[in-house]
Amino acid sequence: MTEKLYDLDSSVTEFDCKVIELYNMGDQLAVEVDRTAFFPEGGGQTSDRGMLGETYVENVEIQGCHILHFVENSEENVQKFQKGVAIHGKVDWEKRFSDMQQHSGEHLLSGIVHNRFGYNNVGFHLSESGVTVDFDGSFTEKELCKVEDLVNEAIWKNLAVHVFYPDEAALATLEYRSKKEIDGPLRIVEIPGVDVCACCAPHVKRTGEIGQFRILSAEKHRAGTRLSILCGARALHDSRKKLQENAHVSRLLSCKQGETAQFVQKMKSEKEALAFRLVGLQRAVLEERVKAAAPQRVFTAFLDAEMDTLRFYADALAEKAEAFAAVFSLSQPRQFVIISKTGADVGAVCGSLRSSFGAKGGGRNGVAQGAVDASEAELRAVLQEQ
Template identity: 30%
Template sequence: MKLYFSDIIIDSKLVKYGVKQLTRKLFWEDPYLASFSTTIVSINDDVENAGSYLVELAETAFYPEGGGQPWDEGQIGDANVTYVFEKNDKIYHRVDILPTKKEQVECKINWERRFDFMQQHLGQHILSSRFHKLFNARTIGFHLGKDTVTIDLLKDSFTVEEFQRVEEEANHIIHLNLPVFSLYPSDEELDSLPLRKAPKVEDNIRLVEVKNTDYSPCGGTHPSRTGEVGIIKIRKWEKMRGNVRVEFVCGLRAVMDSWGKYQQFNSITNLLSVGDTEAFEAVEKIHADNKRMNKQLNQLKKSLLEYQIKDYYSSADKIKDYSLVVKVFDNVDMKYLQQVASLLNQYPKTIALLAARNDKAQVVFTRSKELKIDINQLFKEVISLIDGKGGGSEVTAQGGGSNISNLEGLMDAAVLKLKHEYIK
């Protein structure tokens, strides 16, 4: 049985076509139905969401979450519908307050949200069909998000030119303004149709056909003609567990995405005082210059650090024939402490106790490799003074704690232990 999505079936139910449903699905009969009047069958407390209620309607135009498409929102009387789901062929609507009426309740769909989802969902059908036709890449995942849509394709890679070809053909189908049908085929009819993918259910199979172009099992809502998708724009792609994930947008989302990119590009050209065609070359030059300057800066930092390390060593306290470096830094990170420690422990008979004050206290203890002092043991004996934890090896140990105010006390305690217990 073939139905145009634009056909409004008021007096007949889909049961007539062999489709079983306990809650009548008006969104299948007419996806453009934005308001309707019906009867509330039941209202129950939502045990999973305190203060909310689950409303069952005799019939509903609210689409329940499923098949990769989010649920509809709107109102049932004075109550706001925040979530819709289907369970055991019944559709339940989560609302924030108890509806004041049960008979002839006026219901309203958030049409802007619904039509956006319709555009994105049909766009996904079109795009998936092109990937399948051109490159035999089957869609194995679909997610319709608030801002973007993604599909996962059973293929390990594509070229930029292949993505461009898919996008061009998908938009050509949109421009043809082909009609979209809802099909409820018999088993014999199902076997004769060139399905892009196999149905996930055995009964009540519903197909969506883009005229003579794509046949796909689907329970979602879609526009009645491909032209209503407006435009499909692939935004980016990435490898994902051996497959390829493609992110795209359709309709108004694509327009807004393009406008946002134009504003950014225009700001860049104005900032660089270059024309559109010169922007990439200018940015490329800045990137190369920045890379070169960062390399020079890192070399200077390394030279400065090496000079500082020599100064730390030369000015270190002497305990017998050991050199003891004790430093507490402000606003340096653990990576910096580790770097200083790795350079200091290259000097002979050297022990370094290093710490930093940040959001929390951080500590690194280290020693020259030829020494027999157990630095990890020393570290564990004092780290509790800053309510900290950590550890390491006999050569180097590190960690952190929350009691910054006692960081100096920790360092003093470590020095005393070294002098009286570890260096003999």
């Protein structure tokens, strides 16, 4: 049984311990010591990292009553971690402090949401890739802004965070979140006036240490909502990155930083209007081209255009085709439309593209369409034989 130094004092980062067991776990060795400040993974949070002596601890797990520190399996480490050897341990404080900021911030959030909306926290995930909290209810945008304000206000109050093990009588009268049947004494984390919750993880000693709290996004998740959140330095770095991104966009667009969305909306509308005009002009040119064309058995054309315009051109050319008109886009795989107004079997023409080039598509009643990956010369050669 390992003494959990992290349990009642989250500020312990260095400690002396003794190896009580060493397990060979394949690629890794699992070192069990008599006392540790390393928090093992649990409750949605990844474990601490750090050093045992000169050896890097990659991960820490709790299995039953054993806390296992995973290190690389090497001959050198087998020698270093012999039973009874005294070792100095050091927790990676930067990661631990950041984890505590996120986790204590999550308690503020969950407590405030529970008190205000009655929703439960039904899922929590904290890792280097992100922090998410799931609730069994939904929020409006305005409600989320209010919740974000309230969490930050609780941070500014710099409230003391109490961690304690209530006795059975005290527990019987205590109102707290995250009620689960567990063996042994229940660890309670209380932030006065905001939250009382059963939790096994290390927390900041005062809420001011959380620094700041941001809700990055809210999305529907099962019957409720998944919030992505960040606290402390991670929130600071995230908003700095987004401000830099916004500053870059505003420079590119030559508009004010607070008006980028409005500007992009305007550009988008202008782009749509230009695309519409371009299609109109392209079709006018195509109409002239068809007017000038002499009738022939098969028309094969290649055009830098969308499907609608390919179809428009094929339809116009088909008026002058004795068999059919086929129009292909320029990009590979090429989209194509084949139209006949004289009763030619366009399904069979399409079939020859399938058998020659593995084209996809088909058609009937004088119109076929699909996509094909072939060169202009290859397509012309096959279509002239039809």
